[in-house]
Amino acid sequence: MSETPKDLIEMDALRQRAEERLAKVHANIGIPPPEDLQKIVYELQIRQVELDMQNEEPLRIEFELAASLDRYLDLYDFAPAGYLTLDPSGAILKANLTAGTLLGTQRGDLIGKKLSHFIRPLDRKAFDAHRAQVFSTGIKQTCEVELDPPGDSPVYVHLETVAVEANDGIRKQCRMAVSDITRQKQAEEALREHRDHLQELVEGRTAELRESNEALQKEVAERERAEQRRLKLERNVQQAQKMESLGVLAGGIGHDFNNLLLGVVSHADRALHEIPLGSPARADISAILESAERAADLTQQMLAYSGQGRFDVEALDLNQLVAGMARLLEVSISKNVLIEYRLAKSLPAVKADPTQLRQVVLNLITNAREAIGERSGVITLVTDVRDCSREDFTGAAPEENLPPGRYLVLEVIDTGCGMDDNTRGCMFDPFFTSKFTGRGLGLATVLGIVRGHRGAMKIVSEPGKGTTFEILLPALVETLISNDAEDTKTVGRWRGTGTVLLVDDEEPILRMGSRFLKQAGFDVLTAADGHAALETFERRADDIICVVLDLSMPRMGGEECLEGLRRIRNDIAVILSSGHSDQDLMQRLAGRAFDGFVQKPYVGSELIAELKAILDKGSAVAGASSPSDADPTPSGAAL
Secondary structure (H helix, E strand, O other): OOOOHHHHHHHHHHHHHHHHHHHHHHHHOOOOOHHHHHHHHHHHHHHHHHHHHHHHHHHHHHHHHHHHHHHHHHHHHHOOOEEEEEOOOOEEEEEOHHHHHHHOOOHHHHOOOEHHHHEOHHHHHHHHHHHHHHHHHOOOEEEEEEEOOOOOOOEEEEEEEEEEEOOOOOEEEEEEEEEEOHHHHHHHHHHHHHHHHHHHHHHHHHHHHHHHHHHHHHHHHHHHHHHHHHHHHHHHHHHHHHHHHHHHHHHHHHHHHHHHHHHHHHHHHHHHHHOOOOOOHHHHHHHHHHHHHHHHHHHHHHHHHOOOOOOOOEEEOHHHHHHHOHHHHHHOOOOOEEEEEEOOOOOOOEEEOHHHHHHHHHHHHHHHHHHHOOOOEEEEEEEEEEEEOHHHHOOOEOOOOOOOEEEEEEEEEEOOOOOOHHHHHHOOOOOOOOOOOOOOOHHHHHHHHHHHOOOEEEEEEOOOOOEEEEEEEEEOOOOOOOOOOOOHHHHHHOEEOOEEEEEOOOHHHHHHHHHHHHHOOOEEEEEOOHHHHHHHHHHHOOOEEEEEEEOOOOOOOHHHHHHHHHHHOOOOEEEEEEOOOHHHHHHHOOOOOOOEEEEOOOEHHHHHHHHHHHHHOOOOOOOEEOOOOOOOOOOOOEO
16 A cells, blocks of 8 residues: 555654654653653554555555556557657667567567668658658658568558657657558558449440430430421421412413403404404404403413413523513613622523513512612622532422432522511412512412423522522523424415314314314314214214314313224324423323324414424325415414
């Protein structure tokens, strides 16, 4: 049991009283009384016990200190971390057993060796810098190095070092704790590899997702484009159906109305020849003829819109045609509008009707002039040649699959007000107009003429940015051989013999046609439809030298009747008549043989001229007399 400071003070006081009493005894030179001696002996015995007890405490403390030292040494030697004491040069002064295990040798073999000897060469500079910093700063430092053990397995350690100062303040040693972090390093390496692997997986998956996203975006874009193409195709189909319906309607009205006008014109013309020159009725009949001609002009525009107009085609130089219209175009527009020409230097010919092309140019110029209005502006006419693919006809009107190839280009560009979507959607409708007055057949007629010439037109227009009309017409590759028509006077004096079968469902045409044919010397049989024509032809096949056959009739049309005629007599000459153009007829009757064609409305001289040409070639057996001065066929009467 250890003594406290209070016990020590009491012992000192007791000793002091004993010494004082002993001094008094000696001073008196006498022996103290017995009771005092007994008390002194008793106190001395107590003190002896106290001294014995005091001697046991240091022994116990020494024993405990020895035990603590043993425990410390055990903890030091068998600690989970290695402990080293180094001098400033890095030599090992002390080491525990764990340090020897970590460094791969016995603890006794470590003393005196430098620690850098056990460190991998690549990490020795880092260790030396760490040690130098410990001694120079006196602050605890840490470092991680890889040891160089005898085996192949790497060993990584964490160093935590602090300098120890001597009594003179000089740092002569440092103490170091060495912790094995191999598993941590391996775990970090595994974690890094796993992280890298995950990063690769993430990057790979990200790339896949990116590709999938791009593919999805492409698919969405393609679907959007497909949807736009579908909507555009639907609009084009609707527009084409509308144009086709309007064309059929305009063509049917024009065709029927034209047949009615033929009766009016024919009878009025006949009456005009029968009435004496001084009769007041001649002025009225002339007015009837004039009105009928204006009505026929309107009918021709409707037929032109439907693509069924009459075309007299020939090889044309588009530049010459435009240049030849320059004066007419300049006087037809106001002075505030300037016309510019950008004509290509050399162009191939185009197979077209010059009158119809002039109508196209004039209508487009008129439309451009009205778009400019009272403001100042410019109209530009451009001609060019272009090799077109099928894609070049996208968005063109009419919506037809035109063949790729070389096309002549006619552009009319204006700086006018332009058109919005609604106007562009209706601009080709017959009788549609954005003006306060007008028939609205200008652009409709242009489209019909272009359709009739197997061409196309494209329009680019925005409100406030003007309009560009682009006409594409097939370029002529082969040279056309033009056959000059015979002089109408010679045809008018020609007379023939034989029987002609005239087939038409219009009574005025049968009546007037019979009169013209009879005046030219022929006998005439008539039929109002295909069935009647076949019945008549079957009875009189040996007598008939030619059949003039209308294509559009009720009950049995001209095409079926033509096949029936060929079955009865294959060599019979057949002249077809129709309000459609000869180009449409050739496409419509491809593979069917016929000998001639007259387009309605035709005059008597045209029918007789076509009949003379066929008979002169020997297509039918007929006798023909020499020209005489007999009554000529009236060339002015139309059928």
